[in-house]
Amino acid sequence: MSRYLTISLAILALAGCATQAEQVAAPVLTKEAVATQIGEKPTPTSPPTGQQWLYGSAEGTIASAQTYQAMAQFVRAKALNRAIKTQAVLADGSTPDAPRFDSCGTKPLAAVFDADETLIWNVGAMRFMAEQGKDFDPAIWNAWEKSGAGKALAMPGAIEALKTMRDAGVTIIANTNRTSANAKGTEDTLRAAGLGEFKHGETLFLMGDDVTGSSKDARRSTIAARYCVVALAGDQLGDFANAFNAKGISVADRKKLATHPAIAPLWGNGWFLFSNPVYGPSIRGGYDEIFSAETKWEPAP
């Protein structure tokens, strides 16, 4: 669906704006293109495959529950271990390929989560946009942030895992790119999903809390100044370090940075990733970016 709508937007764009048109390769909707989209964009009767897998399938549910179970065990063990801890947040100025992690001293423990497709499934808005044949629509999303309470679902395993962590004395904090203008709507949405209380500025950090926009680094730094962050969780790498969202970073370089030996051991041991094949910076790349030349294959004639 995202491709379908993006293309129509791009076409509309190119129709109106000749100068900017050169920035975008003119998209041509070919028969082959449509063929590869089977099951991809929403139809009047079914959502795109990513939504079928994530929100509908047993596999999508288990993938979430399995990660939450692992994270809860990890955080609980950290909390029970009295040794001095280090932050799971990268120290200011350090990067995934040359990371530094500050000592926690005696700060209280916290676990920091992204909200969308990490704590909650935005099923209400996703269904509405898909049924409308729309890709992400900022006006609809803004309404969703304000009024979605009760129509978003706690992700499978989240309620149990958050209880385990809170019972172990760990504060649960959300750091999301929902806007600070809709703080109450997001507090209400998380509460209505059964995830407990989140308070803006204390346990809920939003885009607009500072001047750094969609980067979560400054907010992570603010949280780490008050808490010992023993775990980070998200569905996009920007939930761990904004370096993964560097402008113009290639698909290959982004993957290389995420698997750098300096941080690779953190995945599943302090950094917990939830699968989200529905949207985000993970959904990009042409054939030559997704597949290596060495693995190109074709059947014998």
Add this chain to the structure above:
Amino acid sequence: MSRYLTISLAILALAGCATQAEQVAAPVLTKEAVATQIGEKPTPTSPPTGQQWLYGSAEGTIASAQTYQAMAQFVRAKALNRAIKTQAVLADGSTPDAPRFDSCGTKPLAAVFDADETLIWNVGAMRFMAEQGKDFDPAIWNAWEKSGAGKALAMPGAIEALKTMRDAGVTIIANTNRTSANAKGTEDTLRAAGLGEFKHGETLFLMGDDVTGSSKDARRSTIAARYCVVALAGDQLGDFANAFNAKGISVADRKKLATHPAIAPLWGNGWFLFSNPVYGPSIRGGYDEIFSAETKWEPAP
């Protein structure tokens, strides 16, 4: 990020249309935004979103590596623990909602894996079929099983995890629905991917090894008769019990069965699921199957 880009494109789109322009706040279209949008358009040069996420993205790679890391830790701990173990395989005749697990006695330890999108990424065949605009073509797949060696990739984290398990004295076994007619091709493919030696009938079990077709239950039973299976891994629930593939089972009932309290604790603790939003029984369902009526939402008029 995808949101920001879509907003940018929307703005570009609406640049010419004053009336619609009021619908959205106005971020500026940057060259980077357009550049990273490439791949989300439906052109013959981009694979489907599920393949972009799984095979291309840092997130897809981390999801695999994170699960392999957790599984390796689990299996190693099991191997080091001298206590009598029970099978991770359901005892003959038992079901996920009423499971029984036999004692292992003194059998040697094993971990049992599906092959496709669990041990290996079938990037050669997936790219070829996608570039041809095809979904799944049995004739192409058969050629792939025979001749794909060297063009499939070990999944991220698999080589290291298998080494950890084998070093702990655990035999690695593959139980896949590739056909027994192509046993050599699959042995060659797994070896060429760096996953070590698999021998048909000993450490490689294939569809056609018995008369039960695509059900893996009988093969699991055969393996459990020889080994103490401490862990199962797969990307589809049929890799754990065929009951999840019962004919006519609804999307909702399948999910309910997978999260039944009797087996829910196994996920991440003996049963390890790898995310695969590209193909399989997880990719199905209309709106009413994927989304519950209680979460239906629409923006206020």
